[in-house]
Amino acid sequence: MISAGIDIGGKDVKVLLLKDGKVLAKEKAPGGFDQAGVIEELMEKALKAAGIERKEIRKIGVTGSGKKYAPSHDVEITEVGAAAKGVSFLVPSARTIIDSGAEDSRGIKCEGAVVKDFATNDKCAAGAGAFTEAMARALEVSLEEFGKIALKSTKTVPINAQCAVFAESEVVSLINSKVAKEDIARSVNDALAERVVAMVKRIGVEKDVVVVGGLAKNPAYVDGLKNGFKTDVLVPENPEFVGALGAALAARES
Amino acid sequence: MLAHWGYQNGSGAYFITIDTDKCNGCGKCKEVCPQVVFDVGEDPADPLREEPVAYVSEEHRKKLRFTCSPCKKYLTAEGGSAVSRTPPEVLAQEMKNLPCVAACSAEAITHSW
Amino acid sequence: MATNKTEDKKELWRWVESRWTNPDIDWKKGEIISAGIDVGSVSTQCVVMVDGELYCYSNLRSGSGSADSSWRGANFALEGTGMKVDDWHSCVGTGYGRVNVPMSKKAITEIACHGRGANWMYGPQVKTILDMGGQDCKVIHVDEKGKVTNFAMNDKCAAGAGRGMEVFADFVGVNINEVGDRSFNINEEPKPVSSTCVIFAKSEAAGLLREGWPVNKVLAAYTSATAHRVWELMERVGVLPELGITGGIAKNRGVVERLEKELGKKFQPKKWNNPEYEKKDIPFDTQIAGALGAALFAKALVEKERGK
Numbered sequence: 001m002i003s004a005g006i007d008i009g010g011k012d013v014k015v016l017l018l019k020d021g022k023v024l025a026k027e028k029a030p031g032g033f034d035q036a037g038v039i040e041e042l043m044e045k046a047l048k049a050a051g052i053e054r055k056e057i058r059k060i061g062v063t064g065s066g067k068k069y070a071p072s073h074d075v076e077i078t079e080v081g082a083a084a085k086g087v088s089f090l091v092p093s094a095r096t097i098i099d100s101g102a103e104d105s106r107g108i109k110c111e112g113a114v115v116k117d118f119a120t121n122d123k124c125a126a127g128a129g130a131f132t133e134a135m136a137r138a139l140e141v142s143l144e145e146f147g148k149i150a151l152k153s154t155k156t157v158p159i160n161a162q163c164a165v166f167a168e169s170e171v172v173s174l175i176n177s178k179v180a181k182e183d184i185a186r187s188v189n190d191a192l193a194e195r196v197v198a199m200v201k202r203i204g205v206e207k208d209v210v211v212v213g214g215l216a217k218n219p220a221y222v223d224g225l226k227n228g229f230k231t232d233v234l235v236p237e238n239p240e241f242v243g244a245l246g247a248a249l250a251a252r253e254s
Numbered sequence: 255m256l257a258h259w260g261y262q263n264g265s266g267a268y269f270i271t272i273d274t275d276k277c278n279g280c281g282k283c284k285e286v287c288p289q290v291v292f293d294v295g296e297d298p299a300d301p302l303r304e305e306p307v308a309y310v311s312e313e314h315r316k317k318l319r320f321t322c323s324p325c326k327k328y329l330t331a332e333g334g335s336a337v338s339r340t341p342p343e344v345l346a347q348e349m350k351n352l353p354c355v356a357a358c359s360a361e362a363i364t365h366s367w
Numbered sequence: 368m369a370t371n372k373t374e375d376k377k378e379l380w381r382w383v384e385s386r387w388t389n390p391d392i393d394w395k396k397g398e399i400i401s402a403g404i405d406v407g408s409v410s411t412q413c414v415v416m417v418d419g420e421l422y423c424y425s426n427l428r429s430g431s432g433s434a435d436s437s438w439r440g441a442n443f444a445l446e447g448t449g450m451k452v453d454d455w456h457s458c459v460g461t462g463y464g465r466v467n468v469p470m471s472k473k474a475i476t477e478i479a480c481h482g483r484g485a486n487w488m489y490g491p492q493v494k495t496i497l498d499m500g501g502q503d504c505k506v507i508h509v510d511e512k513g514k515v516t517n518f519a520m521n522d523k524c525a526a527g528a529g530r531g532m533e534v535f536a537d538f539v540g541v542n543i544n545e546v547g548d549r550s551f552n553i554n555e556e557p558k559p560v561s562s563t564c565v566i567f568a569k570s571e572a573a574g575l576l577r578e579g580w581p582v583n584k585v586l587a588a589y590t591s592a593t594a595h596r597v598w599e600l601m602e603r604v605g606v607l608p609e610l611g612i613t614g615g616i617a618k619n620r621g622v623v624e625r626l627e628k629e630l631g632k633k634f635q636p637k638k639w640n641n642p643e644y645e646k647k648d649i650p651f652d653t654q655i656a657g658a659l660g661a662a663l664f665a666k667a668l669v670e671k672e673r674g675k
Contacts, residue, residue, distance in 0.1 A: 011640065033577055123264020124524075127565040134566065162316040164566055165525035165534055166502065169408075198320035258519035258603060263526070264563035267603070269519065298476040299507075301517040301664065366500035 002052065003059045005248030006039060006073070007082065008028050008066030010103030011129070014212065015042040016244035017050050017057070018252060021089075024050035025239050035069035061251030063243050065103060069115050075251045080108055082246030086208050088113040089249055090236045091114075095206040098196060098225060098233075099242070100215035102129040103212045107200030117203045125154070125164035129215050135188045138171045139181055146185050150220030154185035166189075186220060193224025200229075209233045212242040257299060259310035260318040260366070267291040269366040270310055270344035270354075275297075276362035283354040283363060287323050289314070292354065308362070322365070325352055378565070383544070386425040386443050387441060387650055392417050393451055399669050402455045403480065403661025405437045406464030409529055410615065413440035414658040415450070419617045419666055421644070423448055423657050433464030434646050442468065457613040459590025459661040463502065475656050478507060478518050484514025484660030485611045490640030494607040497626075497634070498656070499616035501529040503666065504597060506604040513660070519604045524564070527596050528617045531565040532622075535589055538569045539582050543619075550621035557584050559592035568592070590621035597622070598629045610634045613656035 001022070007014040010239050013031045017024040025046040046209060047054060062070040063082040070076075077085070083099040088110065097108040104122035108115060121127030125134070136146040147184050157179055162169040167188070174184050215221050216239035236242065260269035274297060284292040293311045297303040314321045327348070340348065349355065355363050394400060397417035405412045406427060408459075409500045410627045413422040425444035430436040438462070441452050452458075452470050460468030461480040468474070477498070485496040491511035498505045503522035512515055525531040557580075562568040572585050612634045616622060636652045 034573075090342070121265055123563050123567065125564050127265075130566055160316075162523050163525050164564075165530060173268045195317070195320050198323040202326060255515060256517045256604075260519075261521045261523035261526050261527075262603075267599075269603070299482075299518055301473075301475045301479050302514075302667075305391060315520075318458040 001058050001252060002056050003061065003248045003251040004043070004046075004057045005082075005244040005246065006060065006062045006064075006070055007247055008035060008039070008062065009065035009067055009101050009243070010065055013038050013042060013064075013066070014110060014241050014242065014244040015039065015046050016241055016248050017046050017052070018245070018248040023245070024052070026238065026244065027230050028240065031066060031069075035066055036071065036130060039069070039071060051198035059251035059254060061247035061254070063247040063250075073161055073251075075247070075254045077250045079104075079243060080106055080107075081242045082250065083212060084108055084110045084115045084154075084246065085113045085249045086242035086244075086246030087236070089245065090242070091208060091210050093208045096200065096204075096233075097207045097238050098200060098209070098211045098213075100128060100196060100211070100213040100221070102133070102155060102214060103222060104128050105199070105213075105215075107196070107203055109203045109206070119199050119203050120198050121196065126159055126162055126167070126192070129213075131164045131167070131192050132169055132188065132215070132218065132221070135171050135185070138168050139175070139184060141181070141185075145197075147218035147220045148190070149182045150185035150189050151223070153180070153182040155183055156187040156190055157183060159187050159191040177180070181225040189218065189220040190224045193228055197225060197228030205229050205231070210241040211235050214240045216240070224225070245250070255299060257309060258366075259315050261316060265319070267366055268322075270318060270322075270367075271364045271366065272308055272310075273360075273362045274303075274307050276360040277307050278360055279308065280359070281308065282357040282359070283308050286353040286357040288324065288353070291318075291321055321367075326367075374644075384425075384427040385650070385652065386446060388423040388448055389421060389649070391647070392420060394422055394424050394448065394454070397422075399666050400450075400454055400456050401662050401665035401669060402441070402452075402458040402470075403658040403663070403665055404437050404440055404458065404460050404468050405462040405477070405480070405655075405657035405661060406433045406440070406460065406468060407462045407501045407657075408464075409533075410463075410654060411436040411440040412655045412658040413437075413444040413653050414662045415444055416659075416662045416666060419663070421649065421659070423450075424652070424658065425647055426652055426654050429464075433467035434469050436464060437468045437470065457665040459665040459668070461657050461661040462500075470576070472665070473668065475661060477503075478505060478516060478520060480657045480660030480664065481505065481532045481549070481613055481658065482507050482509040482515040482518075482636070483513040483663050484511070484656035484658070485613050486511075487663060488613075488640060489611040489635050489638075489654055492609045493611035494609060495601070495605070496611045496613060497601060497616070498612070499528060499597065500657075502612045503528050504600060504616075506601050508556070508604060508607060513663075517604055520530060520602055525631055526563055526565045526568065526593070527600070532593065532619065532624040534565050535568060536586075539572060539576070539585055541582060541586065546586055546590065547618070547620035547622075547624075548581045550590045551624075553581070553583050553587050556591070557588045559595055562591075563592070563596065586621060591625050594622045594625035594629060597626055601630070605629060607634065608632065613653045615654055617653035
């Protein structure tokens, strides 16, 4: 049976097509100003890539903060549920999930796809990808660059601001004081990782720890998490699609 | 005087309140806190006060939710989830067991979460 | 202290900088000349008092460091008075940059200084002071003498402070001085923006503007959300009459009037406690409360030294 999962995130929309447990296609794009339009486009692209017709999709599941923009669908699942489903499918040994997106971060304690507990940091840009995005802008580098150059750093500087707006000013100040870009980038990633680690520690950290969401593609951030938890973390391939995968799985099960 | 140190944002209200009328500046809270949240010295809100007083250091005021996380073994509705939530009576007792709260013989410290 | 990239763009966020000198005081005859300098991350004020009377003050954008801001503030305040910083008997620094005010003897927190300053400006009937500056928001309870009895301070978030308002006003392209009035030039009061974070509020605003909302309505939604946020902080500390407001926020009626509605209570009118000052039409600048309180503490320090 073919099912589709749509994850309408704070920044990107992800669409994934699933057939009997195998991923047929996955596409993503910034949601921008016309979420509904982007979803349509991605759906078309995914269908083409999978070589199937629209009517072959039996069930559609949606998740993400922008659920309200979704076209008609069969199942709605929370971001926490979707992450748990998606991760446990890819990594059955997962017991702690860190899902960091553009606008929020979640820590989930799970046993298989069953959510035992969770903690979220939402409504605050300093706890999510929006933070690194703003700092990357201040450093005038792309998001990818930002993660990469941070790994070259040899030392960190304290970032006192706990707010993305104030931190941006602080970073500009550091740049003016001639602090190296790599060191600033690393310090920023560390500051963000520190906050997420503190939040997740409260629900208890058990191996295997899996990191997903858009921010999982930032190697410096993942490194920061590793250091914070003092344990190895696993990052599955295509970590930003885990939510959509979870939604597609939920649709299949419904 | 009730000094509320901390912040509130979309995720919740995270304040440590120190009753300076009760606080005698003994510094036990500073000793037991694993994160060095407290400092003891001149009262930030009353420069003419003679005895020292405990207060939350500037560094931690803005990130109390994260700084205090390791000591908070219990879960509240804010920091926790719908799945497990500590019942109110247990919560009240757990909050009294926090290292800083328990160490203060004057009972001058309370946490808002 | 940061210089922001927005300095290169049109300066939408700049409010009016000002100074004032009391023409009726001959400072050379003064026994105690005390000064207070409030160095904030966004603005700096310098207040000079002669024998406990307001002599001169300045209010300007902060410079590139505490020392720089302190000198700019002091020099601007003293412009045309013939007085020099060396003539000061005592100076107290306050605000974000208080430990680096070069001419100060002591640094005292804004909490204590705003309490004292507001009490002096408004009068002993004010028991609850709301101060929102560039990067923080404070609610302070004081007794009749201006001594702090209770407080909460929130300096984590740009959204709960002037900086958030500046960023938002800049984003929608409105001069910050106009935000208040324009936010009331609407057909009906909208719901407040749901985002509690300025960065997310900007995205939310972009969405609303695209949906066809007029800018004024978006301003109304944002000031409404800010007012509610401040209300929550005030409720935590408690609302004891009478209420006084200090800091830049007092100049934004978009937030103040909505807050008054939610509180069911109005803030004290911006009038000097001293009727003489009212008669002389001395400009009542809510932003000088911190520096004024600092100047009062500076005077107290001199008196203590002289064994009065």
